[in-house]
Amino acid sequence: MSRRTLKVVGWRLLQVVPVIVLATFAVFGLLQLVPGDPAAVIAGETATAERIAQIREMLGLDLPLWQQYAQWLGGAVQGDLSTSLITGLPVLDEVLRRLPNTLLIVFYALLLAVGISLPLGILAATHVDGRVDRFVTSIASLGITVPNFWVGMILVGLFALQFGWFPTTGAVSITEDPGRALWHATLPAIALASSGIAEITRQLRSALIEVLSSQYVRTLHAKGLSQSLILWKHGLKNVSLTLLTVIGLVFNRTLGATVAIEAVFAIPGTGSLVVASATNKDFPVVQGVVFILVMIVILCNLLIDILYSILDPRMNKQ
């Protein structure tokens, strides 16, 4: 690894702390704005005011907000994500138990998105303004505008209820039964991938069009290189940085989109955990999920930075 790469890694790692603090503090603050009281939820339907006050004290909810947050952060940096207010169970265990289900559909979706959008983008860019191009770009526009949970419901209606090819709900652990795990994850992954496909296709198309109309490609043509050699060797290599950036963004967005998709498919992942906990204002759980997801996003960005310097050696010299 070059010095430059090491520097990138070091710099990214330094960013971790402020990003985590900012992200979790923002979430903590937003949760405070949401009406509701976890103590009231725990106390149940027939609770008295005294009982609720008692629970608030027990949970430390009567402390000033900054103190509640500081306590949580103090634990989090030592690897203790605290316990759920509602169930009293350790947050980290719960998040780690559910994370594989979420990561499976996210990576599956990413794979689908890249696998489908690469040929589509190339096809559109090499047939600019042709019928194929117009077809691909309109499909892509549709993919961006249609919300993915709606795509999910349509997929369930058609391929699960009508044809019975796929299950409508649930998840299977990938370590237990990989085949069934993928079978369960297919429809959610397609629903999640829909906007990614559109996004990557559009970006790839425009980047590739730009490269293919540049002066040096004209020179390559003049040198007598074949059309396909120019596309595969020079064209794609030059758009790889754009592609990588877009894939990184799509990954982050897909991770966020699981909140809705997991509800549609009843997948016990981190997205549905965040929804259930936010409804009860169970802030340690919400914070815990955000903490872990932010870590994953930072890790993903780091990986992309490293790939940048491998794909484009010029970056190391700058």
Next chain:
Amino acid sequence: MITRRHALLGLGALAGSPLAHPLLGQPAFGQTAKKGGTLKIAAPFNPSTLDPLTGGTGSDHMLLYPLFDTLVDFEPATLAARPGLATSWTFPDPKTLVFTLRENVRFHDGEPFDAAAVKAHLERAKTDPRSAVKSELQSIETIEVLAPNKVALHLSRPDTALPLILADRAGMIASPKAVAERGRRHDREPVGTGPFKLEKWNDNDVVTMVRNPDYWDKDLPHLDGLTFRIITDLNTALRSVIAGENQFTYRLNPQQKVVADRMGAGKVVVSSTPTIADYHLLFNYGKGPLDDVRVRQAINFALDRDGFNRAALMGLGVPAQTMLPPGYWAHDPALDNYYTHDPDKARALLKEAGHADGVDIQFFGYSDQASQQRHEIIMEQLRQAGIRAQMTVGSSADMYQRFIVRGEGDMLLALWTGRPDPSQAFALVYGANGFNNAGKVPPPPEMAQAQIEAQSVEDPAQRKVAFAKLEKAALEFALSGELAFVPAIEIHAPNVRGYVPNLLGKPKFNTLYLAD
């Protein structure tokens, strides 16, 4: 002396009434039960806890019934008391209640179920700071073990509501040894005597139970296990049953019955039965403008209960006047048309109360989409009578808390889930210390008197007279605005047999089996 047989008398009047629904209390098929198999249930809520005494939500019951037997059971169709863990009970005098207990019953941990266990359980229910049922057991002063199978409750006042109170959470007996050993862990690792034992509970994901091979009723359970998959989105739950992934789901909305009828034709069985749960408007009459009875009456005349039933419940509900449904044993049918839809009368009453230009009220409700729809219907009905409702919404726990405990707002739309004994409804909603009485204004004297009668007289016919007085007074003083009783809508796979819907609208899975 009241015996169980007495309690059953007077309940038979249900036949031929609107509540005597052809499906209620009837097993769907009469063949012999097949043994084995695991029933997969899509459950719309993660339980709050699985300890009957510490949990606080009405949706926990579906998961508690398989794990715990209740001291007293109830007839599914009428909610009349019948033997449970207690084979019989008597009131030797109005302030003593003696239970005779079933013998040779053991908890899941092998501990014997006996009078000492009942005593320990009820004492915990009365004193544990985390107990959610304390208020229901206030009349019990001491508990005495008379014999291993006999226990006496000594009461501070006559309380004939107790047997049915013990058919609910308070009567779900947990193993005292497990409670002592596990402490708070018992919330998640409960030990009862029920036909199923808890195997695993992954929060917001799945709860699995396996058959209790030592269950006292040798015929039960038919199933090897129950799997509750927690699916909070009702549409997703519905789809999973239509697709055959789960075999049962409950608490569906009337709108979803239409979907189930259409999409699930031939694939699922749809059951819609009446319940004692109703939507009602709780009033805070501790302050203006609802401290004026004429304004409260005006609201009641402004409500179009039929319209509400048709628009919000697709006509599957039953319009309500009081918290007791038409046809229910304790309800007085003479009151069925007490308030009719009459906006002009409502305006006249408002004018009389000094609100000739109409009146503004703070209307509280919940933020989910279905609730918002109900609010819109009610606001429009009120508007036509000159009542301008200013809406505030939030999560149910929060809005309930703000309205009931902090005394904010004038009116709250809530779902009253009903109680096994009708006296509980009047005590909780209108009683001076009733939890749902937001303004904590004592009820009129004749109502307080009728409440005492309802809880102390022994004969069901006499109790009926007391309940009629309570209903009449609640209507006269317009202490709430009752809208409509909701239907219990469940769907299940065609091979799920033995399902018996009940009037509480809380399905019990104990008798179910899977046919070939």
